[in-house]
Structures are given as C-alpha cells and as structure tokens.
Amino acid sequence: MDKKQxxxxxxxxxISSKEVFKGQVLDVFDDEIELPDGRHSHREVIRxxxxxxxxxxxxxxxxxxxxxxxxxxxxxxxxxxxGKADPNEDPLTTARRELEEETGYQxxxxxxxxxxxxxxxYTDEVIxxxxxxxxxxxHQHLDEGEYLxxxxxxxxxxxxxxxxxxxxxxKTLAALLHYVLLKKNN
Amino acid sequence: MDKKQxxxxxxxxxISSKEVFKGQVLDVFDDEIELPDGRHSHREVIRxxxxxxxxxxxxxxxxxxxxxxxxxxxxxxxxxxxGKADPNEDPLTTARRELEEETGYQxxxxxxxxxxxxxxxYTDEVIxxxxxxxxxxxHQHLDEGEYLxxxxxxxxxxxxxxxxxxxxxxKTLAALLHYVLLKKNN
Numbered sequence: 238m239d240k241k242q243x244x245x246x247x248x249x250x251x252i253s254s255k256e257v258f259k260g261q262v263l264d265v266f267d268d269e270i271e272l273p274d275g276r277h278s279h280r281e282v283i284r285x286x287x288x289x290x291x292x293x294x295x296x297x298x299x300x301x302x303x304x305x306x307x308x309x310x311x312x313x314x315x316x317x318x319x320g321k322a323d324p325n326e327d328p329l330t331t332a333r334r335e336l337e338e339e340t341g342y343q344x345x346x347x348x349x350x351x352x353x354x355x356x357x358x359y360t361d362e363v364i365x366x367x368x369x370x371x372x373x374x375x376h377q378h379l380d381e382g383e384y385l386x387x388x389x390x391x392x393x394x395x396x397x398x399x400x401x402x403x404x405x406x407x408k409t410l411a412a413l414l415h416y417v418l419l420k421k422n423n
Numbered sequence: 424m425d426k427k428q429x430x431x432x433x434x435x436x437x438i439s440s441k442e443v444f445k446g447q448v449l450d451v452f453d454d455e456i457e458l459p460d461g462r463h464s465h466r467e468v469i470r471x472x473x474x475x476x477x478x479x480x481x482x483x484x485x486x487x488x489x490x491x492x493x494x495x496x497x498x499x500x501x502x503x504x505x506g507k508a509d510p511n512e513d514p515l516t517t518a519r520r521e522l523e524e525e526t527g528y529q530x531x532x533x534x535x536x537x538x539x540x541x542x543x544x545y546t547d548e549v550i551x552x553x554x555x556x557x558x559x560x561x562h563q564h565l566d567e568g569e570y571l572x573x574x575x576x577x578x579x580x581x582x583x584x585x586x587x588x589x590x591x592x593x594k595t596l597a598a599l600l601h602y603v604l605l606k607k608n609n
Contacts, residue, residue, distance in 0.1 A: 248497075351588050361496060
C-alpha cells in the first residue's frame with residue numbers, strides 16, 4: 238500500500254463540526270466523523286492558532302531560558318521563550334516578536350529547526366521551533382498579567398536539567414533534540 | 424530570593440473554578456485567579472488525566488513505532504506507543520498495558536526516562552516517558568474505533584526522521600531526547 242492508499246484506508250472523515258466551548262484562549266469543537274469502517278463517532282478537538290518557540294544563544298553559546306509561573310501545574314517552569322501567532326502572522330515574525338516581547342532581545346540570525354505537535358489526540362496546535370543567535374538587547378514588553386524572569390545558561394547545563402527532569406516543558410525538550418541532532422551531524 | 428520566595432512572588436492563586444465544558448475526552452475549567460499584584464484574572468485549563476508513552480527497543484536495537492491517523496491534523500502521524508491512565512492507575516502499569524494493547528508486546532525491562540508536559544499554558548497533562556526492552560510478543564487488542572500499524576525501525580533512522588520533520592509528535596521527540604542524553608553519558 239502506498240502512502241496515499243494508507244491515508245485513505247485509515248482516514249477519519251469529518252461529517253460535521255460544532256463549537257461546544259468558546260473561551261478567551263480555548264475553542265473546543267465536537268466533530269462527528271466517519272471511521273474507516275463506515276461507522277460514525279465523535280472527536281473533541283481544541284482548535285488553536287499556531288505558535289513559535291525560540292532556542293536563543295548568546296555569543297558565549299549560552300541558552301536563553303525563562304522561569305514562569307504556570308497555573309495548570311501550580312509551579313514555576315523553565316522554558317524557552319514562546320508565544321502564539323497573531324492572526325495571519327507568519328511563524329518567523331511570531332518568533333521575532335515573542336522573543337523581543339518576553340526577553341527584550343532581537344536576534345540577527347534565526348532559522349527554523351522543525352515543528353512540535355504538543356498533543357496529537359485532541360489539539361491541532363503547531364509550534365514552530367527556531368534557533369536564534371547574534372542577539373541584540375532592546376526592551377522587554379510583557380503582556381498584561383505576564384510575569385517571567387529570564388537568564389542565560391550554558392547548553393551543557395540546560396541538557397543536564399532536561400535529563401534530570403528539571404525541564405519537562407515539551408516545546409523546550411523538542412527544540413533541544415533538534416539542536417543536538419543538528420550539531421551531531423555538522 | 425530562594426525558590427520558595429520566588430514561587431510565592433510569582434504565584435497565581437486559585438479563587439474559584441468552574442467546569443465550562445465536559446466532554447468524553449476533554450474537561451475544560453474556567454478558574455478565577457489572583458495575580459501576584461493582587462488583581463484578578465481568569466485561566467482556562469484542560470484538566471486531563473496522566474498518561475504514559477513508551478520508547479521500546481527490540482533485541483536488534485530497533486525502535487517500535489506506530490503510524491496512526493490523527494484527526495486534528497487530518498494525517499497519519501508517526502509516534503511511540505502511548506495512552507491515558509485508567510483512574511488511579513500508576514504510570515508503569517499504564518505503560519505496560521498500553522504497550523501490549525496497541526502493539527501486542529510485553530516488555531520484561533521498563534524504566535522511567537522522565538516527564539513530558541505537552542502544553543504548559545492550558546493543560547495540566549503529564550505524560551510519563553518510559554524506555555522498554557526485552558520484548559515478548561503476545562496479542563494486540565485495540566480499543567473500538569482505534570486503527571494503527573506498528574513496525575520497528577533502527578534508532579538512527581528514527582532520529583533522522585525527527586531531524587527531517589517526519590516525526591513531529593511531542594512525546595516522541597521528548598523520549599528521544601532523554602534516550603540520546605542517557606546514552607551519551609553511559
């Protein structure tokens with residue numbers, strides 16, 4: 238079976254879609270679908286906009302990290318800078334904007350590393366992962382109600398934190414994997 | 424400032440919580456909170472149970488992967504086996520159960536690699552990542568309406584797929600990072 242046949246054989250087809258919750262951040266849909274065997278079922282999906290996350294390095298090769306209180310976990314988590322795209326914004330623009338808003342750094346160099354799908358069962362969210370360097374300090378301008386502290390840490394220590402379970406944030410782990418694989422082959 | 428003081432200074436305190444959507448898979452809550460500066464705000468949170476994901480190796484050092492149609496992305500995604508915990512189930516039991524249900528393999532060796540937080544802004548979901556080996560074939564028993572194909576691939580090719588953007592699933596990328604870091608240090 239080729240890829241197209243496999244896709245058709247496994248495909249769940251949308252029959253109808255109903256918005257069942259519309260919040261300030263989350264929109265939840267309950268879609269009626271047709272399974273490959275013809276039976277009908279339902280899928281609950283959070284439709285979310287795209288986002289960008291940035292693994293940024295200073296000239297000493299240290300990684301820019303943020304500590305931020307994350308309400309769902311009732312704790313301060315360590316992450317790379319990230320944020321949601323504005324409507325119709327391309328991912329590179331989102332990445333540049335969020336990096337500067339959250340940390341007050343512009344990056345002269347920025348390249349896409351890959352994509353990160355946070356939770357493939359129930360959201361269509363895509364986070365575009367970037368690596369940035371050649372940083373220039375400008376001004377931080379956080380959203381209202383946003384509090385975070387940022388700092389630089391050597392890559393080796395960041396990887397140690399990932400390994401030790403001090404960094405569990407998904408987009409941060411995914412960006413680190415991409416960077417480690419990239420460096421291994423260059 | 425020590426960790427405890429930092430936590431108190433950044434903490435968002437829950438004032439009240441209201442369930443605004445209860446679906447078959449998703450429960451959405453709208454919580455009223457108090458920000459560190461005393462103002463009130465809201466946080467939308469998906470309260471989700473825990474889950475487990477398994478990076479399983481056969482005796483040739485090949486990785487067990489699944490191709491599964493993922494409705495939110497309207498495409499077939501490549502992932503490691505994973506699934507949600509039953510009520511009060513410990514993560515290791517979830518991992519053993521899901522591995523066998525989805526692929527028909529029991530693992531004689533299974534160790535926790537770390538945790539994966541899919542989307543720290545709006546869900547409290549935690550996926551426990553495991554590495555498994557010493558596989559014994561038994562019987563696959565998929566949930567109703569669940570279709571997937573599984574196969575083994577050399578680790579090198581799996582990492583290549585991650586690097587090339589053929590694997591974007593977050594839990595899979597996080598498990599691979601943990602494994603790569605573990606092997607580097609051993």
